Amino acid sequence: MTATHSTIEDYIKRYKRGDLIVPSDFRGKGSEAAIRKALSRLATDGTIRRIGHGLYILPIKDPLFGEVLPSADEIAHALADKEKIKIKPAGAQAMHKLGLTTQVPTKLVYLTDGNSRTIKINRTIIRFKATTPKKMALKGELSSLIILALEELGTNDLDAQIQNRIRELIRKENPVVFKQDLKLASASVHDYLLKIINDDRMA
Template sequence: MRYYLMQSVEDKIEKVIKSKQRGTLFFTNDFMTYGSAKAIQKALERLTNKGGITRVTRGIFVRPEISKYVGEVLPTAEEVAQGIAKRDKIKIVPTGVSALNKLGLSTQVPLKLVYLTDGAPREIKIGNRIIKLKRTTPKNLLAKGKTSSLVIQALREIGQQGTKEELKHRIIKLLKKETRKNLEHDLPLAPVWIRKIMQEAL
């Protein structure tokens, strides 16, 4: 009887997973209505062993995309961070080297991705990379523009002294692609010296 119940939980979970697109992230909590925490954990272990899903990190799984060249394609650490934000209904904003990298201002791929958040602070290990969620004040999460939000965080990382003329020109060029409405909204949220650079884009 116990084995049947576990099989039933596994079948239900497998059905849900197969109904989703490859590349979709799944969290253990997604299946809480199907049985006890122990039964769900066992079912996910069995599905992982069967090859239907791959464990990304503790409590997070994926039905991986398959490439004919490299086989399984697992989600990036950035995609996992976005998945966690969506699940927990929290805001996250890339900071430091991550912000510079996303803007194309640095080729350095950080092993530690630091995000500002209004959620609980924590660290999640994904392979050899770490996602760090760092709690911050609401003001730091109010920016509406995707580019302007990244620019504010990237320039904070570089600092006023490190922001040379050539870099300013590249940033202004990026900011000009931002909608005027978003840029005007985000101006007051930036420190004064960053605000001056953003104003030049207007």
């Protein structure tokens, strides 16, 4: 057993069950090659679990269900925390979070102020998509998801059920925050949401 392996194995004992582990956690404790080799060996012997390229988990062990792994969304946010970047769900992922669709997406797209990258977790694809500071400036918990979902998916051919759900969500958002976020939306999304608001006022 190498010194790097022993050091990393001891260091991992400080982690909590469910924590994400990446090679950069151990910089300065050996060469990149030695760190990756140590993590690979620890995964082989069952100390940690490999969930993707360069991504490992210290799995939660439930007496009834066995290993319990975090969701892909939890992994995405944990990775963003590790890399000190911001992410915002977009597209189908934003739609799912808003309850606009019951279908769980197999491709999770997040806009980020970091670099673009794609991560495969079993059958799920996590995509970090670099975007502009303008989109990352959205503040509202609901309005940001609404705008980013529509920015990715478009506003054409949305059925009445989705429009009614969007109307309900707009009502739940802080009006001041929503108004600020609306200014950051693209012209098509701005006009679409403004029409929903105006129709709601006239109803």
